[in-house]
Structure formats: C-alpha cells, structure tokens
Amino acid sequence: MKKTIISLTVVVLCICTLCACGEKSKTDFYGKDVKSYAEKGVLPECEYALGDSVKKVEKGVGLSDKEKDNVSEEENGEPEAYSYESDKYTGIFLGDSSYYYLTEDKDNGICAVCSTGNAYGYASGTVIPVIKSEMEKRGYKADIKTLPEEYEFFMPVRDTYECLEYEFKENKIFFAFYDNGLCVTAIVKK
Secondary structure (H helix, E strand, O other), X not given: OHHHHHHHHHHHHHHHHHHHHOOOOOOOEOOEOHHHHHHHOOOOOOOOXXXXXXXXXXXXXXXXXXHOOOOXXXXXXXXXXXXXXXXXXXXXXXXXXXXXXXXXXXXXXXXXXXXXXXXXXXXXXXXXXXXXXXXXXXXXXXXXXXXXXXXXXXXXXXXXXXXXXXXXXXXXXXXXXXXOEXXXXXXXXX
C-alpha cells in the first residue's frame, strides 16, 4: 500500500512537470519579454540599439570615412560594413543588420535598427500566421496591413510589403513580409 501511494505521487508529479513544459510565456525571447526589448530600442540579434551614436556604430562595425559607399569583401569573403546615403536616411550595413539615422540629424543617433536574418526568435522566411499567432499568445495584437510608405526606407527594394506593426512606449516593431515570408524585422522610433 505504501509503495502504491509513493508510486502514484511520483506519477502525478511527473505529469504536472510535463504539463508545465508546454506552457509559453512572454519571456521566450532569450528570457526577456519582447516589450522589454522594444522599450529599450533593442533588436536582440543586432549589436547596436536605437539612440546609439552614429560614431559608435561606425567605429564598432569598422567603417571609416573613406570606406563609406564602398562595398567590398574581406579576405574571407564576408562583406565589410558600408553605408548608403539617401535623401532622408543614411544606412549603415553589416551582414544581416542595418542601422539608420536621419541624414540631416546625425546627432540624434540611430533611429531604426533592422535585421534581414533572425529577429526576436523568428527566422527569416517565417510566415505571417506563425508570428501573428505567437505574438497574440504573448498579448500583442496587430492586423496584417501594407507597410506604411514612411517606413519603406529600410526595405531592400521598392515593392509592396505586408507587415505586422506593434507599438510600444516610444518605439514600433515591424515584421515585414514578402510573399508571406518574413524578410525584414525593424524597430524604429515613433
């Protein structure tokens, strides 16, 4: 009888432990809530954040004044950092990450951080329903819409993109999709 009670207790504990493993929380993104990252202006897979000084980013990626607008490859075949200036924004690019600032207002620092690779735990190519559903489970709601024209500056080519837009205190997160697959994730200042 004593062995039966102990055995049943162990079985119940095992079942409870397994049930708890299936629960998801808002802290699936490297142990922190996406809201925490968004409010800090961080895209966790990118090294720099919103508000970082342009000089800090340029120095950190190894971009000197003479290298700007010059795309080349290092000896190992990896692309070096480069920048591109448009009418309104200047972008600093390195691998899957890009950092933008207002060309006429460099002193205000980085105003957009983007990733064409993984972002907030989602891989490039992840489909809209997966991200929308996972974000809803965490309490964040968004409708699928066309990416607003004012934010097209961070897209690789001019085209029509669908997006999920999430607003936090001072920042917005965009998941931008082309042909239903995630192609760019961006955090921008409002």
